[in-house]
Amino acid sequence: MKQILFLLTLSLSIVSFGQTDEETIKRIYDNSLTNGKSYEWLNYLSNQIGGRLSGSLNAERAVQWTKEELEKLGLDKVWLQPVMVPKWVRGNPEYAYIETEPGKVTTVNICALGGSVATPALGTKAKVIEVQGIEELEALGREKIEGKIVFFNRPMQATLINTFESYGGCVNQRYAGAMEAGKYGAVGTIVRSMNLRLDDYPHTGSMSYGDTPVNERIPSAAISTNDAELLSSLLKLNNDIEFYFKQSCRQLKDVLSHNVIGQITGSEFPNEFITVGGHLDSWDLGDGSHDDGAGCVQSMDVLRLLKESGIKPKRSIRVVLFMNEENGLRGGNKYAEVAKQKGENHIFALESDSGGFTPRGFSFDCSDADFNQVLGWKHLFKPYLIHYFEKGGSGADIGPLKNKNIVLAGLRPDTQRYFDHHHAANDTFEHVNKRELELGAATMTSLVYLYDKYGVNPVETRAPIKD
Amino acid sequence: MKQILFLLTLSLSIVSFGQTDEETIKRIYDNSLTNGKSYEWLNYLSNQIGGRLSGSLNAERAVQWTKEELEKLGLDKVWLQPVMVPKWVRGNPEYAYIETEPGKVTTVNICALGGSVATPALGTKAKVIEVQGIEELEALGREKIEGKIVFFNRPMQATLINTFESYGGCVNQRYAGAMEAGKYGAVGTIVRSMNLRLDDYPHTGSMSYGDTPVNERIPSAAISTNDAELLSSLLKLNNDIEFYFKQSCRQLKDVLSHNVIGQITGSEFPNEFITVGGHLDSWDLGDGSHDDGAGCVQSMDVLRLLKESGIKPKRSIRVVLFMNEENGLRGGNKYAEVAKQKGENHIFALESDSGGFTPRGFSFDCSDADFNQVLGWKHLFKPYLIHYFEKGGSGADIGPLKNKNIVLAGLRPDTQRYFDHHHAANDTFEHVNKRELELGAATMTSLVYLYDKYGVNPVETRAPIKD
Numbered sequence: 001m002k003q004i005l006f007l008l009t010l011s012l013s014i015v016s017f018g019q020t021d022e023e024t025i026k027r028i029y030d031n032s033l034t035n036g037k038s039y040e041w042l043n044y045l046s047n048q049i050g051g052r053l054s055g056s057l058n059a060e061r062a063v064q065w066t067k068e069e070l071e072k073l074g075l076d077k078v079w080l081q082p083v084m085v086p087k088w089v090r091g092n093p094e095y096a097y098i099e100t101e102p103g104k105v106t107t108v109n110i111c112a113l114g115g116s117v118a119t120p121a122l123g124t125k126a127k128v129i130e131v132q133g134i135e136e137l138e139a140l141g142r143e144k145i146e147g148k149i150v151f152f153n154r155p156m157q158a159t160l161i162n163t164f165e166s167y168g169g170c171v172n173q174r175y176a177g178a179m180e181a182g183k184y185g186a187v188g189t190i191v192r193s194m195n196l197r198l199d200d201y202p203h204t205g206s207m208s209y210g211d212t213p214v215n216e217r218i219p220s221a222a223i224s225t226n227d228a229e230l231l232s233s234l235l236k237l238n239n240d241i242e243f244y245f246k247q248s249c250r251q252l253k254d255v256l257s258h259n260v261i262g263q264i265t266g267s268e269f270p271n272e273f274i275t276v277g278g279h280l281d282s283w284d285l286g287d288g289s290h291d292d293g294a295g296c297v298q299s300m301d302v303l304r305l306l307k308e309s310g311i312k313p314k315r316s317i318r319v320v321l322f323m324n325e326e327n328g329l330r331g332g333n334k335y336a337e338v339a340k341q342k343g344e345n346h347i348f349a350l351e352s353d354s355g356g357f358t359p360r361g362f363s364f365d366c367s368d369a370d371f372n373q374v375l376g377w378k379h380l381f382k383p384y385l386i387h388y389f390e391k392g393g394s395g396a397d398i399g400p401l402k403n404k405n406i407v408l409a410g411l412r413p414d415t416q417r418y419f420d421h422h423h424a425a426n427d428t429f430e431h432v433n434k435r436e437l438e439l440g441a442a443t444m445t446s447l448v449y450l451y452d453k454y455g456v457n458p459v460e461t462r463a464p465i466k467d
Numbered sequence: 468m469k470q471i472l473f474l475l476t477l478s479l480s481i482v483s484f485g486q487t488d489e490e491t492i493k494r495i496y497d498n499s500l501t502n503g504k505s506y507e508w509l510n511y512l513s514n515q516i517g518g519r520l521s522g523s524l525n526a527e528r529a530v531q532w533t534k535e536e537l538e539k540l541g542l543d544k545v546w547l548q549p550v551m552v553p554k555w556v557r558g559n560p561e562y563a564y565i566e567t568e569p570g571k572v573t574t575v576n577i578c579a580l581g582g583s584v585a586t587p588a589l590g591t592k593a594k595v596i597e598v599q600g601i602e603e604l605e606a607l608g609r610e611k612i613e614g615k616i617v618f619f620n621r622p623m624q625a626t627l628i629n630t631f632e633s634y635g636g637c638v639n640q641r642y643a644g645a646m647e648a649g650k651y652g653a654v655g656t657i658v659r660s661m662n663l664r665l666d667d668y669p670h671t672g673s674m675s676y677g678d679t680p681v682n683e684r685i686p687s688a689a690i691s692t693n694d695a696e697l698l699s700s701l702l703k704l705n706n707d708i709e710f711y712f713k714q715s716c717r718q719l720k721d722v723l724s725h726n727v728i729g730q731i732t733g734s735e736f737p738n739e740f741i742t743v744g745g746h747l748d749s750w751d752l753g754d755g756s757h758d759d760g761a762g763c764v765q766s767m768d769v770l771r772l773l774k775e776s777g778i779k780p781k782r783s784i785r786v787v788l789f790m791n792e793e794n795g796l797r798g799g800n801k802y803a804e805v806a807k808q809k810g811e812n813h814i815f816a817l818e819s820d821s822g823g824f825t826p827r828g829f830s831f832d833c834s835d836a837d838f839n840q841v842l843g844w845k846h847l848f849k850p851y852l853i854h855y856f857e858k859g860g861s862g863a864d865i866g867p868l869k870n871k872n873i874v875l876a877g878l879r880p881d882t883q884r885y886f887d888h889h890h891a892a893n894d895t896f897e898h899v900n901k902r903e904l905e906l907g908a909a910t911m912t913s914l915v916y917l918y919d920k921y922g923v924n925p926v927e928t929r930a931p932i933k934d
Contacts, residue, residue, distance in 0.1 A: 033625045158500045161851050358881050384628050387854040414825050416902045435883045
């Protein structure tokens, strides 16, 4: 018995103390690539549950199922955190056409933007005015816009290597186009899909009316890039063509939903928290595999991989599957609010919400001192071809945790294919590669391991926790 | 007139001398991403021509078509370089099943390996002995192997981050399995497909009988990974199950084919050559989009992008579309042979033959001094997220050019998805992403631009050209 205890102690010592960081990280990657659960989980989430719009039945199924899966992992604590979320429903499939002369129509692919009002029951039909951005509206003025459909057609810029930058340069057309065009008397807006490819998929996404009174809100839809090109070329031939679209989407009352949280409680510093997460809600057109099923299953696997790799965290490690990132960020806000109420000291938070593609590195939102700390770990990731360690944004859901003490980070996968699928019907499981997904999970786990082991540094320069 | 000449001279000067390397490389990337031809070319090569096995009609169509496309670019010279190539034909679609008891069969997905002999006309049926590699054959001996089909089932190792390393650790089963198993009296070999995924696609590829006499050669086929798993699990239940396969492939006489070559002649050092290329032949199951249609169209676009970007090379830049990489390397050998005969001083050669995925960097086969030179350029690639500059292999087709003066390099794209498609029916156009392909072309062009501008360095330490 003594011998057994001795061997047990020895083997635990090897795991805890005998391994270099290089060896531990190798074990994490090996486990993810040979024994990962992320892909199997994503298969279920995408193919058995599917698209998970906030407030939908599918979103609730996803909450229950992920909670059950986390409970199977033997974590110290798994719970649901209540949060009220907006409920927008698409209604019947949208329908749209271009009428080049009376009775001569070409149907085109559109989808309502999330948050849009419906068209009148019989649809909206009007002449079209094409613009390259919101800033053109003022110059055109009410005279040229009133009674028309405004067609926002500024494409994503192909020359930016990081496609999220291209997205950032266009998305205000989608988010604020209807709000702004409405001020000049437009009867609707059509927005070129945020997609670098030319194809037939319309891409939805959130939009806002700001404080526009309800009766002055105009319907807004996205059009596929192929059809945007078509519409633009037809307008060049004849400015008098008309566009028709019909959508029956509605905003209902807020409903109760939940963030899903699992925790391994820290053995030494239980009130120092490391949070890793993605968002569980998705748009409804596809099954939300890249956005953000991938980030959810990777985050779930971070805790499992820590356990599988024999790592006993000193700090409390949480996986948080945030609800309602897409059209409200209610889950992210709620999580930060509760954390603050409870005086939890969150030292590090990591989000994966840029697709399940090959990981290239991380973007860090932190102080220079904290960034220097993490640069000291960069060499540990070289064998895995993870090279991108830069300061920048992190993730929408963890943003509300920001204070001057915390390090926020976002996983940065390869971005080239992301907007081919983003918010569209082709964001589906078969476009996620198993190894790429697993490499992401391992990369996240490795960084969590390092922050758990070393904490944030230098502690003495930090502000008091409850600052 | 004087004024026009002055302006012309001025604008040429700006292009040639006024731009920093950063600016020129930015222009190259911008051109590729907004105005690239590689994707359009690949669409034609893949969808209008298709799989291009050496000696096939499609291979000849690809030779003629790429020559015509290069001629449209206004290069200084475009020509075909004759080369005799082997001609292996697949014959009728292969057929195979596992017979667990008499009359109870499950069909499985196989394909003949390139170079294999046919089975007898009625097929081959025998008991199966599973091994994890060639090295097990000797221990088993003739007694356990004779009359059986040897099933090579060592999978690609999932824990290697570079999937080409996993491939390298398995491919001897495919290449030499039949040659070795035949020595112990096996009647055929079945090889687990070189694929990290579990799916239903069999992956072909080259194999060799070495100097095995023709009448002692045994047929060899690849089996899909799903079916390899099935066969292995059935063998664990019952060692006496039988495997049947039928294939009618044949090796015909060598036929005449060609490398396709285009050249921009250098303005200052016309006898210093920079070669960029891929291989025009492919296997026959898919359309060869990743292997190596991608490398061909990228290489073609290197010369076009140099011109489009206003770069007038000092050295002679050649695109070479090599014939017969897959099952003979005759094109690569011929090109090097002719270059040597003509005393051409090849200073740099770059091959793209690892798929059309997001480029991550280059692998260099060169001296330490030459590697140090290229490391000095690494920072120029950082804005494009190209970070991998390592010593290693280059490309099969340019390998025969190796001498102690030349720098050989291979483009290194992301490898995670490559072997999902390699040599299989799903190596098709829709699996190539336009931006990823174009980024690769721009990355190659940028390195060619630098070698053209600066040459290899330091020249004084080099051996005489005709060494």
